[in-house]
Amino acid sequence: MSEILLFSYGTLRQPEVQRAIFGRELPGRPDEIIGYELGEVTITDPQVIATSGSAVHPMLVPGTDSAGVPGTVFAVSAAELAAADAYEVSDYKRVLVPLRSGDKAWVYVLASTDSPG
Template sequence: MLLFSYGTLQDARVQLATFGRRLDGTSDTLTGYRVTTIRIHDPAVLATSGLAEHLALVVDPDAPPIAGTVLTLTPEEVAAADRYEGDTYRRVAVALASGRHAFVYVLATTA
C-alpha cells in the first residue's frame, strides 16, 4: 500500500519505532490541502517523535503543492501507522501529482 508522508513518518526514528525498519520512498507532491501545525498530547507519540508539534493537513484547494515522500507499506504496517497517528488524524485516499494513488493522514476534523 502506498502512503504519502509529509511529516514525522519520514523520520528514521519514527519509522524504526513504528515499523521496526527504515522505509524506502520516492518524492511526490500533493495538492488540495494546506499544512498546519497541531499540538500533540499523546505520550506515546511524543516519546516516538520527540516533537510536541506535528504537521497536519486540512482541505484547501488554493494551497500550494505539498512535498513529501511516498512510502510502500504492508497492511500490517498501515495498521501500525494508524495506531501511531491515533484519533487526531484520519487516513484518506488521494491522487498525487505523479498520477499515483496513495493514502495520506489528514486532520480528523477536516476529513
C-alpha cells in the first residue's frame, strides 16, 4: 500500500482534533506548502466548531509562486483521508500540491479557487 501524505496548516494539527477524527494522534514532520497564502474562514458547522474549539479556521488561498505557508505533513491511510474529508466543511476542497521538500501531499484549500501553477 502506498503512503498517502496529508499536509495540515490548521486544526488537523491539534491533538484533540486528531483524536476525534482519526482515533489517534498522528506523527508528522514540518514542511511548507508553496504558492499559497494564509487567510481565514468562519465555520458554521456546530460539530466542527465543537471538535476544533473555534469557529474561525485558517484557509489557504492562492498566492505568489514564492509564497509559502508552514505546516505539518502526516502519513495517513485511505480511511483516515476519508475521515479528514468528512471533517472538512464545504468551504474547503482537497487538492494535491507540491511542498517545499519536493514531496506532494493532499491539502485542503479554499473551495472556490483553482490550485496555482
